[in-house]
Amino acid sequence: xxxxxxxxxxxxxxxxxxxxxxxxxxxxxxxxxxxxxxxxxxxxxxxxxxxxxxxxxxxxxxxxxxxxxxxxxxxxxxxxxxxxxxxxxxxxxxxxxxxxxxxxxxxxxxxxxxxxxxxxxxxxxxxxxxxxxxxxxxxxxxxxxxxxxxxxxxxxxxxxxxxxxxxxxxxxxxxxxxxxxxxxxxxxxxxxxxxxxxxxxxxxxxxxxxxxxxxxxxxxxxxxxxxxxxxxxxxxxxxxx
Amino acid sequence: xxxxxxxxxxxxxxxxxxxxxxxxxxxxxxxxxxxxxxxxxxxxxxxxxxxxxxxxxxxxxxxxxxxxxxxxxxxxxxxxxxxxxxxxxxxxxxxxxxxxxxxxxxxxxxxxxxxxxxxxxxxxxxxxxxxxxxxxxxxxxxxxxxxxxxxxxxxxxxxxxxxxxxxxxxxxxxxxxxxxxxxxxxxxxxxxxxxxxxxxxxxxxxxxxxxxxxxxxxxxxxxxxxxxxxxxxxxxxxxxx
DNA sequence: CCTTTTAGTGTTAAATATACAATAAGTATA
DNA sequence: TATACTTATTGTATATTTAACACTAAAAGG
Numbered sequence: 326x327x328x329x330x331x332x333x334x335x336x337x338x339x340x341x342x343x344x345x346x347x348x349x350x351x352x353x354x355x356x357x358x359x360x361x362x363x364x365x366x367x368x369x370x371x372x373x374x375x376x377x378x379x380x381x382x383x384x385x386x387x388x389x390x391x392x393x394x395x396x397x398x399x400x401x402x403x404x405x406x407x408x409x410x411x412x413x414x415x416x417x418x419x420x421x422x423x424x425x426x427x428x429x430x431x432x433x434x435x436x437x438x439x440x441x442x443x444x445x446x447x448x449x450x451x452x453x454x455x456x457x458x459x460x461x462x463x464x465x466x467x468x469x470x471x472x473x474x475x476x477x478x479x480x481x482x483x484x485x486x487x488x489x490x491x492x493x494x495x496x497x498x499x500x501x502x503x504x505x506x507x508x509x510x511x512x513x514x515x516x517x518x519x520x521x522x523x524x525x526x527x528x529x530x531x532x533x534x535x536x537x538x539x540x541x542x543x544x545x546x547x548x549x550x551x552x553x554x555x556x557x558x559x560x561x562x563x564x565x566x
Numbered sequence: 567x568x569x570x571x572x573x574x575x576x577x578x579x580x581x582x583x584x585x586x587x588x589x590x591x592x593x594x595x596x597x598x599x600x601x602x603x604x605x606x607x608x609x610x611x612x613x614x615x616x617x618x619x620x621x622x623x624x625x626x627x628x629x630x631x632x633x634x635x636x637x638x639x640x641x642x643x644x645x646x647x648x649x650x651x652x653x654x655x656x657x658x659x660x661x662x663x664x665x666x667x668x669x670x671x672x673x674x675x676x677x678x679x680x681x682x683x684x685x686x687x688x689x690x691x692x693x694x695x696x697x698x699x700x701x702x703x704x705x706x707x708x709x710x711x712x713x714x715x716x717x718x719x720x721x722x723x724x725x726x727x728x729x730x731x732x733x734x735x736x737x738x739x740x741x742x743x744x745x746x747x748x749x750x751x752x753x754x755x756x757x758x759x760x761x762x763x764x765x766x767x768x769x770x771x772x773x774x775x776x777x778x779x780x781x782x783x784x785x786x787x788x789x790x791x792x793x794x795x796x797x798x799x800x801x802x803x804x805x806x807x
Numbered sequence: 808c809c810t811t812t813t814a815g816t817g818t819t820a821a822a823t824a825t826a827c828a829a830t831a832a833g834t835a836t837a
Numbered sequence: 838t839a840t841a842c843t844t845a846t847t848g849t850a851t852a853t854t855t856a857a858c859a860c861t862a863a864a865a866g867g
Contacts, residue, residue, distance in 0.1 A: 339623050340581040343664055382580050382662050386653040410651045410666050412627040421623050423584055425651050425664075495844070510826065515846065535843020536833040736813075751857070756815060776812020777864040 341412070341421035345389045346377030346463070348408065348470035349398065351431040352487045356451045357503045359467065360397060361459070363446035368418045369460035373450075375467065377424065390427040397447060404430040404486040408470055416462045426466050428473060434489035478504050482523060485543040491527055493538040494518060582653070582662035586630045587618030587704070589649065589711035590639060592672040593728045593741070597692045600708065601638060602700070604687035609659045610701035614691075616708065618665065631668040638688060645671040645727040649711055657703045667707050669714060675730035716745070723764055726784040732768055734779040735759060 349360040361373040376397045380389040387405060395401055405427055412423035450456060452471065458464060477483045484500045498514045518524060525544040530537035590601040602614040617638040621630040628646060636642055646668055653664040691697060693712065699705060718724050725741050739755045759765060766785040771778035 341584055341621070341623065343582055343584060380582070380653070380664075382582065383655055385655060386651065386664070407650060409648060410627065412621070412666070414624055414626060423621075423627070423664075423666075425653070493844085511844095512827085512846070512848090513825070515844095519846095530833095532834065533843075534835055535841085536831095536845070538844060734813085752813095753815070753817095753858085754856070760815090771864095773865070774812075775866065776810085777814070777862095779813060 341423045342379065342417075344377050344379050344422060344424045345386060345393060345427060346375045346411075346424045346466060347390050347393050347397075347427045347429050348375055348467060349394060349429045349431060350470075350474065350487065351449065352433050352500060352503070353449055353451075355499060355503070356453065357487075358449040358451050359455070361448055361450055361456070362397070363448075364460055365446065372458070372460040373448075373456045373463075374460035375426075375463045376447075386425050387427070390425075390429070394429050398431060400431050400435050403432070403435065404483070408466070408473055411462060411466060413462065424466075426470070428470050430483070430486035432487055432489050475504055482543065485523075488543070491529065491540045491542055493531070493540055494524070495538070582664045583620065583658075585618050585620050585663055585665045586627060586634060586668060587616045587652075587665045587707060588631050588634050588638075588646075588668045588670050589616055589708060590635060590670045590672055591711075591715065591728070592690065593674050594690060594692070597694070599690040599692050600696070602689055602691055602697065603638070604689075605701055606687065613699070613701040614689075614697045614704075615701035616667075616704045617688075621666075627666050628668070631666075631670070635670050639672060641672055641676050644673070644676065645724070649707070649714060652703060652707060654703065665707075667711070669711050671724065671727035673728060673730055723784065726764070729784070732770065732781045732783055734772070734781055735765070736779070 351358050351360070360376060362376050363373050364370055376393055378389070378393050378396075380386065384392065386407070390405055391401070394403075394405070408426040408428050410423065410425045414421055416422065416424075455467075459467065474483070478501065484497065484504065487500055488496060494515060495511075497518065498509055498511070501514075502509055523544050524541040527540045527542050529540045531540055592599050592601075601617060603617050604614050605611055617634055619630070619634045619637075621627065625633065627648070631646055632642070635644075635646070649667040649669050651664065651666045655662060657663065657665075696708075700708065715724070725738070725745065729738065729741065735756060738759065739750055739752070742755075743750055764785055765782040768781045768783050770781045772781055
């Protein structure tokens with residue numbers, strides 16, 4: 326019994342390594358992208374992998390994820406949520422590694438602040454153009470992250486995290502389409518988003534060729550609680566609940 | 567970068583301990599119960615805690631959870647799902663312990679097979695009558711488990727896992743009413759449950775005063791995948807989506 | 808035969824979702 | 838000034854889902 330072990334002597338137990346891996350999503354060129362790093366050494370030399378790293382003994386799991394995120398993108402204070410913990414014995418050929426996977430959403434305006442430059446081996450990839458099979462079980466992790474993203478999109482305001490501070494309704498609709506992978510009806514979308522009252526008109530307009538776009542801001546609750554705005558009523562389960 | 571570390575030398579890193587904790591639910595006397603073990607030693611001597619234990623180097627996380635579950639209840643082959651991973655640095659005063667929490671559902675008939683008998687310190691508690699503050703952060707873990715359970719009940723077949731092997735449709739309806747806290751329409755319930763095709767007629771009847779009750783069995787998928795039977799289409803939130 | 812209980816079917820109203828059409832409003836540019 | 842382009846919004850018809858309630862049938866016991 327875990328913490329209930331009668332006589333506990335840390336040195337008596339062989340311990341796995343523990344890491345965090347972060348699936349960092351952003352919207353670039355109107356398409357959903359994921360951050361990947363290219364491996365230089367065995368195993369999986371040359372393959373692309375999710376950014377991640379060992380947890381320090383004195384930081385929480387989420388802090389570790391935020392640290393990794395910042396190291397790779399220079400971004401702070403963004404949406405982060407724990408996805409799932411992957412720990413199959415054979416997933417890393419070197420030793421037993423248990424990885425707690427996190428999902429991060431980087432908004433379009435913050436994403437350009439990226440400082441990461443361990444050279445050319447860090448890149449954003451469109452999810453429709455992922456580079457071959459990924460290292461380790463990262464294909465599985467990424468698939469799980471996408472699943473989660475899609476299912477949460479339908480009944481939370483998660484999508485707003487990918488947008489800049491200020492955005493138009495059609496931009497929001499575009500995000501929904503990107504992630505859900507289907508076209509949505511313009512009229513119905515306007516109706517629904519307005520009825521939900523999650524938007525705050527900034528009064529600002531962005532002018533262009535046609536009628537100027539009204540720009541909105543996501544109306545946050547106090548704290549960082551998520552608004553409950555459901556795009557669809559129905560949703561189909563996903564493995565992690 | 568986790569598995570991406572350039573030069574990886576296991577011995578160079580200080581490692582946390584990794585455990586699994588299992589929140590084992592069952593239905594007893596028409597009420598939801600949780601299995602707890604009482605601690606005999608420091609820390610949290612005398613406090614109740616969730617069963618759990620260290621993972622072995624050659625078993626998967628789920629295998630570890632199943633092993634712990636069997637050690638405590640003697641039960642095998644039941645519903646198990648990963649809940650969340652808890653890893654705050656201070657959650658165990660002895661050392662850094664990261665715990666992957668699982669939810670297990672034990673059906674009413676299997677629950678009596680419990681073999682566990684490390685004496686009096688293993689007990690089922692009604693969730694309405696939990697014993698004081700639990701050890702470690704187990705109050706938090708339990709609360710998270712309850713949240714997840716309640717929200718998944720409405721759009722999955724989770725409820726079946728709490729029923730005995732063989733049951734009647736009206737018994738199933740009763741469980742739904744208990745958990746949702748409202749009366750359901752008999753006719754609509756029959757229709758919905760039949761249309762979902764998640765039941766298998768056992769052919770057995772239970773006779774009594776009126777027309778005999780047909781007894782059914784939950785039709786499992788191969789593997790341990792959950793059937794997707796939604797009592798309601800809509801549902802709000804749970805943390806892990 | 809009458810009662811009791813399970814096990815359904817039928818029917819309808821209301822609410823939601825979906826698809827598609829139409830149009831107004833404001834700006835740029837030819 | 839005309840028209841083209843884009844955002845923004847309303848209208849409507851159809852389909853699907855949910856919900857409530859009434860009704861029938863089956864099987865057994867007394």
